[in-house]
Amino acid sequence: DGGITQSPKYLFRKEGxxxxxxxxxxxxxxxxxxxxxxxxxxxxxxxxxQIVNDFQKGDIAEGYSVSREKKESFPxxxxxxxxxxxxxxxxxxxxxxxxxxPQHFGDGTRLSIL
Amino acid sequence: xxxxxxxPQSLIVQKGGISIINCAYENTAFDYxxxxxxxxxxxxxxxxxxxxxxxxxxxxxxxxxxxKSAKQFSLHIMDSQPGDSATYFCAAIAGxxxxxxxxxxTQLTVLP
Numbered sequence: 342d343g344g345i346t347q348s349p350k351y352l353f354r355k356e357g358x359x360x361x362x363x364x365x366x367x368x369x370x371x372x373x374x375x376x377x378x379x380x381x382x383x384x385x386x387x388x389x390x391q392i393v394n395d396f397q398k399g400d401i402a403e404g405y406s407v408s409r410e411k412k413e414s415f416p417x418x419x420x421x422x423x424x425x426x427x428x429x430x431x432x433x434x435x436x437x438x439x440x441x442x443p444q445h446f447g448d449g450t451r452l453s454i455l
Numbered sequence: 456x457x458x459x460x461x462x463p464q465s466l467i468v469q470k471g472g473i474s475i476i477n478c479a480y481e482n483t484a485f486d487y488x489x490x491x492x493x494x495x496x497x498x499x500x501x502x503x504x505x506x507x508x509x510x511x512x513x514x515x516x517x518x519x520x521x522x523k524s525a526k527q528f529s530l531h532i533m534d535s536q537p538g539d540s541a542t543y544f545c546a547a548i549a550g551x552x553x554x555x556x557x558x559x560x561t562q563l564t565v566l567p
Contacts, residue, residue, distance in 0.1 A: 345498075372553070381464070383544055383557035384499070391552055399554070431498050435553060441487050441506075444555060446498030 343368045345447035347432050352452045354419065354426060362417045362450045364432035371437040373415035374444065377401060378429040387430075390415055391437070419452060427453050458482050459547050461558025468565050474532040476561045478545035481526065485547035485556070490519065490530050493542045493560075502543070503530070535565045 345366045354360045366373065372391050376384040386399030390409040404423025409415050415434075419426045429451050433444040461478045468474045478488075487506060491499035505512045505519045505528065512519045518531040532539055545558040 347498075374555075381559060383461075383559045384555070385557075386554060389552060389554065397552065433498075433555075441504070441548070441553070443489060443501040443504065444553075446500070448496070448498050 345432055345434055345445055347430075347447035347450050349450060350448070352450055353455045354452060355455050357421045359418055359420050360426075360452070362419070362430055362432075362452070364415045364417065364447060366413050366415075366432075366434045366445075366447075368434055368445060369412075370434035370445070371412070372435045373409070374433040374435075375399075375405075375407065375415070375417045376431045376433065378431055378449075384431060387417065458556050459545060459558040461545050461561060463561060464559070465562045466564070468535045468563065470535065470537060470565055470567050472535050472565075474530075474535045474539070474563055474565070476530045476543055476545070476563075477527065478529065478558050479525075479527045480547050482547070482549060482556075483526075484549040487548040487553075488519070488521065488528055489546050489548070489555075490517075491544045491546060491557075493544065499544060532563075535563075537565045537567050539563060540565050 348363045374389040375387040378384050388407040390396035406418045431449045432447045435444045436442040489504035490502045492502045493499040503514050516533045521528040543561045546555045
């Protein structure tokens with residue numbers, strides 16, 4: 342079945358540590374997105390990528406980095422510069438820009454600080 | 456600055472009742488308005504969506520009403536069921552990158 346796979350489901354970060362969240366899709370979608378979800382604040386866009394080797398900052402990109410070396414993969418690194426990383430992180434993809442195709446979401450990674 | 460305002464934050468409805476969630480937006484560049492349903496520990500799933508040139512869209516028990524002049528839209532869930540208990544997000548899309556701007560969510564509880 343096609344879909345988006347996020348791993349790990351739970352992740353713990355120590356002080357000063359960078360951690361990387363994985364997002365893989367087999368939907369042949371061009372565009373991929375990363376969102377952060379905090380209680381009572383909905384989802385906020387961190388980064389997005391419309392094509393391979395290109396990505397753009399979203400509303401809350403500080404303290405995060407991404408790469409898009411392959412169409413199906415869009416990993417997110419939470420760096421030590423992100424002082425409040427505890428949140429639920431969601432990856433999404435859609436067929437492409439200039440499209441109203443719905444964004445499909447993975448089941449998220451919950452990140453906590455040790 | 457929150458571009459899509461959603462209310463209420465939480466909603467409790469009896470089984471068989473009507474659940475109503477409201478959203479308002481300011482950015483006139485938004486050109487597509489989806490609603491998402493999210494269960495605990497899962498990612499949001501698209502429920503229903505509407506374009507601003509349509510005043511109402513119905514899919515089964517779910518209806519979106521859209522008021523372009525007031526820049527408001529709402530989700531109505533008819534004959535609400537306990538299985539509908541979830542968090543609902545309204546959203547709006549703009550730009551060539553089709554960026555989603557989400558409301559803050561409504562936690563719906565349908566009592567049996």
